Amino acid sequence: MTRAALLVLADGRFPAGGHAHSGGAEAAVKAGRITDAASLEEFCRGRLHTAGLVSAALAAAAALGLDPVELDEAAEARTPSPALRTAARRLGRQMMRAARATWPHPELDALARLFPKGAHQPVVLGVAARAAGLGPADAAYCSAYESVSGAATATVRLLSLDPFDATGVLARLAPELDRVALAAADAARRAVDEGVDALPARSAPLLEIGAEAHAAWAVRLFAS
Amino acid sequence: MTSAGVRATARIAATADGRGGTALPVLEGEGPIALRRTRAAGSEARVMLVGAMSGPLGGDHFTVEATAHEGARLHVGSAAATIALPGQAKGAARYDVRLTVADGAELHWLPEQLISACDSELQVGTRVELAAGARLVLREEQVLGRAGEGPGRLTSRLSVRRAGRLLLDQELACGPGAPGGWDGPAVLAGHRSVGQLAVVKPEFEREMPRAALLGEFAAITPLAGPGLLVTAVAPDARHLRRVLDEAARTLG
Numbered sequence: 001m002t003r004a005a006l007l008v009l010a011d012g013r014f015p016a017g018g019h020a021h022s023g024g025a026e027a028a029v030k031a032g033r034i035t036d037a038a039s040l041e042e043f044c045r046g047r048l049h050t051a052g053l054v055s056a057a058l059a060a061a062a063a064l065g066l067d068p069v070e071l072d073e074a075a076e077a078r079t080p081s082p083a084l085r086t087a088a089r090r091l092g093r094q095m096m097r098a099a100r101a102t103w104p105h106p107e108l109d110a111l112a113r114l115f116p117k118g119a120h121q122p123v124v125l126g127v128a129a130r131a132a133g134l135g136p137a138d139a140a141y142c143s144a145y146e147s148v149s150g151a152a153t154a155t156v157r158l159l160s161l162d163p164f165d166a167t168g169v170l171a172r173l174a175p176e177l178d179r180v181a182l183a184a185a186d187a188a189r190r191a192v193d194e195g196v197d198a199l200p201a202r203s204a205p206l207l208e209i210g211a212e213a214h215a216a217w218a219v220r221l222f223a224s
Numbered sequence: 225m226t227s228a229g230v231r232a233t234a235r236i237a238a239t240a241d242g243r244g245g246t247a248l249p250v251l252e253g254e255g256p257i258a259l260r261r262t263r264a265a266g267s268e269a270r271v272m273l274v275g276a277m278s279g280p281l282g283g284d285h286f287t288v289e290a291t292a293h294e295g296a297r298l299h300v301g302s303a304a305a306t307i308a309l310p311g312q313a314k315g316a317a318r319y320d321v322r323l324t325v326a327d328g329a330e331l332h333w334l335p336e337q338l339i340s341a342c343d344s345e346l347q348v349g350t351r352v353e354l355a356a357g358a359r360l361v362l363r364e365e366q367v368l369g370r371a372g373e374g375p376g377r378l379t380s381r382l383s384v385r386r387a388g389r390l391l392l393d394q395e396l397a398c399g400p401g402a403p404g405g406w407d408g409p410a411v412l413a414g415h416r417s418v419g420q421l422a423v424v425k426p427e428f429e430r431e432m433p434r435a436a437l438l439g440e441f442a443a444i445t446p447l448a449g450p451g452l453l454v455t456a457v458a459p460d461a462r463h464l465r466r467v468l469d470e471a472a473r474t475l476g
Binding site: 024028031033034039042043044045046047048049050053073074076077078080081082083085176196197200201202203204205206207208209212213215216 | 381383384389390391392393394395396397403404405406408409410411412413418435436437440441442443445446447448453455456457
């Protein structure tokens with residue numbers, strides 16, 4: 001494996017469509033729940049330990065080679081909001097296109113055939129990590145980081161927040177990001193023996209509710 | 225003083241009685257969990273969970289198992305809110321609920337609120353197994369702290385499997401010591417009550433209700449199968465119940 005592959009996969013410029021999504025930040029800004037760097041940090045922290053942990057564990061499990069069909073079902077059950085399920089599949093499809101072009105691999109081809117409309121993004125990310133020769137912890141890191149970096153970048157645009165402040169938020173979350181990524185990779189290893197129920201299912205009620213509100217808007221800056 | 229907590233399991237089994245009603249061949253409370261059969265409504269048998277002691281306390285492990293066999297209609301409620309309290313025993317309390325609903329059977333699981341009192345530590349695990357032709361209405365409400373106090377540590381996981389396939393798996397973790405951000409703008413944003421209403425029925429395979437908002441802090445979300453989940457946060461238990469009752473009415 002090459003560690004640099006992780007930088008390629010985690011790069012915000014990797015053409016997998018993530019920039020079009022705010023991770024719920026747009027809805028939270030509109031509702032007045034994110035107003036500055038401090039509330040962005042609390043938002044990102046909550047997201048990291050809920051949706052972020054779940055995504056990271058799914059990605060790590062896919063990177064370990066667990067059955068992607070079972071993982072996709074686990075992702076569906078952990079995502080009650082249909083708006084978020086649609087967004088996850090759209091992002092999965094875009095990640096698939098980018099990953100197949102970058103790291104051609106028979107497992108990516110097989111996954112694309114199984115889910116022509118896209119599998120949940122973390123599952124595709126995990127298989128992409130595998131194709132790139134990366135391990136479960138790498139996939140977990142990538143997914144956990146993505147779970148907060150998208151929201152932070154989006155908030156810069158939504159609130160005209162100082163980009164230095166947004167980056168400071170991400171830097172302050174780094175120690176927790178380490179813990180979440182490692183917990184996710186541990187859970188994925190347990191799932192090898194115990195099945196996918198061993199993966200976390202941590203939920204964030206306001207992310208689910210906010211996503212449904214957001215999907216009903218006529219005009220929005222971000223897709224989710 | 226005991227160092228180990230109380231272990232208790234209560235069991236309910238409901239069967240069709242062959243005369244259009246529902247019989248309860250198993251109705252066994254244990255220790256602090258007593259079960260009462262209350263007046264039936266039509267073909268439905270009604271059971272009330274009665275907490276004979278306060279609890280669960282730290283170190284306790286309570287389990288409730290309810291099975292609705294083919295053709296049975298079972299309604300389970302509780303006489304009062306369940307209050308998780310700190311105990312003398314070390315460690316968290318556990319409350320496990322195992323619900324099984326067969327083809328042609330119906331379960332309404334509608335207990336009163338779970339109140340997570342200050343300094344308590346409780347893990348709730350609710351697992352539901354449904355046959356393809358089963359019907360379920362399940363309500364869960366968590367209240368973070370009694371009036372004027374902070375919440376305890378609460379982890380509550382709800383999973384629903386239908387015809388062997390996972391339909392819903394959600395865990396809420398909140399209170400002091402919970403992973404960060406639980407009270408922040410992504411999760412509860414200062415709300416002190418949170419609840420879910422899960423409805424699963426075979427009719428949804430033909431026609432699924434659409435996603436809908438119920439005000440700013442609740443949503444009806446169709447799941448990736450014939451079921452839906454209502455998720456709501458509210459400032460207190462009374463507001464929460466009002467929203468979930470409204471959702472239940474909307475859904476018929």
